[in-house]
Structure formats: structure tokens, C-alpha cells
Amino acid sequence: MSNLKPFSLATNSPGFVTAKNGKLYLDGQDYSFASFNNPELIGASDTEIEDIFRSLVAFARPVTRTYTLGVVSVNVDNSSAFIQGWNNDTQNWIYNEASFVKLDRVMALARKWGCKVIVPVINQDYGSQSTNYAGNWADLIQLYYNINGSNAYNESKAYNFWTDPYLIDATKKIYTKLLSRTNTLNGVMYAHDSTFLAVETGNELNLNMTPGFFPNTSLPAPGSWTTNIAQHIKSLAPNLLVMDGSLSRSNRTEDKFNATALVSPHVDLFSYHYYDVQYGQLPFYDIPADAAYIQSFGKTFVIGEHGFYPNTSQWDHFYKLQSCSPVAGSMVWGLRGHSDSGGFATHGEGGGIFSYHVPGWSPPVVADFDPLEQYVVAATYSASYQLLDQDVPFYPTPWAPTILSSNTTSNHTAYFQYIGGAWGEHYEIYHAPPNNDGEWRQVENSSRDNVGAGLANFTINPEGFGNGNGTWIMRGVGVPPLLPKGPWSNILTIM
16 A cells, blocks of 8 residues: 555545446545445344444445345245245235345445445346355246246246246336335435445346356346336436346457447446456456446446456456546455454355455465455555545554453363454453452453454463453554554453
């Protein structure tokens, strides 16, 4: 990070983001961004969601993207699905209110922290039940037409999701449900909520598994479908941006994006996902051509997902291409935050690639942490400011950690668990003996929590502290060279 300056938390406007000729704007200011996806955000706890937004708000333009609204399916049960079935009597989907309340929490906390959110609505059918991660449009077909049994997936191929007028009308009801909802936590109607950067028609939508096209992944979702859905979204929420959620795996720029959608007045943003070639995706070297092509239609290009690059030079190359191309924003896949049991939520993508955490630690001390994590976070953080021609500040002062309950191991050694604060690189821990009127003594200066969920703890040395009686307090310390010290945690008393 060059030209470093002290970090100052920005006051982010609650206004709507707008798009014009390849750029995003908020209150007339450039809203170009570099940030992270958060695929598990909707299912996270309040503590975990807040930690994510405390992480993201340090970036110049805090933006994130959730995963899709889950459909009951082979890997999604009723309790976690947004869509549980089809009701012929009401001619509408059966919705799970509990899941929508989870989304309410995300949107309310994002609004509190001034973070903009992209929500993709429907997931792609990737061609098998083993890749059916969140429920997809094939499951919507099965629910709508009441197709059951062991062969239901194959039987669903008799229907064309993109052209069947009954399925299209039914699908529109999902967007209606989403945008007509009033957030139960802050009373803001989704259609009027400027927390949305965009509503994305879906995630990685293409003609794969569609009758007559099997198994073609090189064509995006049909323009007639995309424009129909986009027009419906705009009729409900005219101030929200609509992003085409198509992903065509083609080497030819003109084939990646549907021409009908490109000229539609209802579609504002177009997206592509770039990953390392070992993951079956196209490399990011096409960014300049792809972005210029989108801009030639007066539209705006956003890189909805990217990453899994095996070395630092490729990360540098990516952000160089973004900075010199008409790219309005990019989001790395993907960021996780602190777990509410301490430590971090983790996720493996295969090939030695793992989710990222701020401020990043390299090399990893445990499995499930990415070896390039520290560099990826730093490169993305720096890019978020450099895209706006702003000096890059130091990382922010860490937020306060939380000490959880104390416990004893099987060999009677006392310890306590804790939840770290966002941007804390390590932690100082202090102890005061019983009846000592809070005269604290530092007993640890480098406790780290870059471990898996539930594994962040401080072991109390029985030689110095016996069973740990007294009071304990801690605070986070940021990265060098400033090593800023954050606010104190809660106090733990052990009797």
C-alpha cells in the first residue's frame, strides 16, 4: 500500500446508486469499487453479519453480493429455503418467512453500516443434483408442475424455463414477493431501499440443461426472458438497478452477452465471472474487450465474481486491467467473517484455495486459510481506493473483541474463548487478581484468532494464575507499522 494515510471511516450516503455509460455514481460521485462476495451472509448470525460489514466498511466503496434465494431441493431443506413449494389454490409460491427475516437482518445491518448489496435471485441449473447447491430453476419447474420421484430432475427437462409462459409468470411472483416486502427490522420497503446496489436476475444463468440446447453453457439466458424479468423489476422498483445475471462460457465477447438485453432500457448492469482456468472458467485477460463492448451500448460492466489466482502477480494483473478498463466494480469470491463461537468461518474451494478474512494472515498457521490471504486482502483494499484516485489509508483500528465464557480442559486447565474484532491482527490480554480494584497486568501480547470456528481461545497458565480467578480483559491490535490498539472488550470474571 503506497501513499499511506491514517484511516478515517467514511460517511456513506443512503442514496440510490445510478449507472451511466460504464460508470456507477452515488450523489454524483464515482462509485467504482473493489470488494468481496459473501455467499453465506444470509444464513449468518447477527454477530457474524455485523462483523462482515465492519470488515467491508473499511473499503473505499463498501459493496457485497449475497448468494441466491434458496429453493427447497436435494441440498436445501424447508427450514433454510426461501421457496418451499407451489400452492395451486393461491397460485403463488409457498414462502418461508423465517428465511426472509434473515434477509431483513442483512439489509438492515447493511443500511446501518452504509454498505451496498447486490442480491442475485435465482440460481442456475448446473446440470446435476450434485451441483445443486442452493436450489435452482429446475427445482422451480418441479415445484410448479408438481413433478416428484427419483426421476423428477430429468422429467423437468420437458419444460423450458425461459419460454414457458406459465413458468415466467410464476417466476415473476418471486421478484414481486422480494420487492414488495417491508423489512421487519427497519420498516423500509425493499422496492424503496437504496441499500440495494442492484437486483441481479440470477446467478450464472445460461442455457445449460435447457431443452434443445443440452449441454450448452456458451449461451447466456435468453434476452426475451431477461428483459421481461428486468421490466417487471423496474415496474416494482424503478430506482433500483437491474443486473443481468447471465454467465455465458464463451471465448467470444459478443457471445457472452445477449444482444436483446444489451439494448433494453430496463437492464442497467452486465456482469461476468473470471476465475483461474483450472476451475473451468475463462481468464480475466478478456476484461478490456468485455468491458468496452458493454460500454459501447451505454451500459455498465461489473465483475460479479473473480479469484482463485495462484500467485500474487495475477492478482496485480487483474486490478491493473480493472483500473484501465471501463469496469465499474469487482468482487472477489469470497470473504468470511468471525464466527459467533470465536475464530472464523472458513470454506475450501478446492485446489488449495480458501475463503478470505481481514486483515489476512500469511502463511496460514492452520488448514482452511488461504496462503495468499494477506496479499489478496491488501491488493483489494488498495485497489478500492486507487480506482478512485485516492490515497490508500492504513487499515482501520480493530473493533472490540468479545470474551465468551470460561471453561476447563480435561486436564483441569482453565481457558476462555473469544470473538475477535474486525481488522484485529492479534490481541493483548490483561488480568487482575480478585479484590485488586482493576489493576490490570498484561499477560499476553500476541494472541491470534486466525483459526476455525470455535477454536479461538486463551489458555490460562496454571502456574501463574491457578484456576484463573480474577478478571480478564483484552483488546485488538492492528497490523504493522502503526499497530493501532482498539477499544477494550467486555470483562470476564472468574470466581
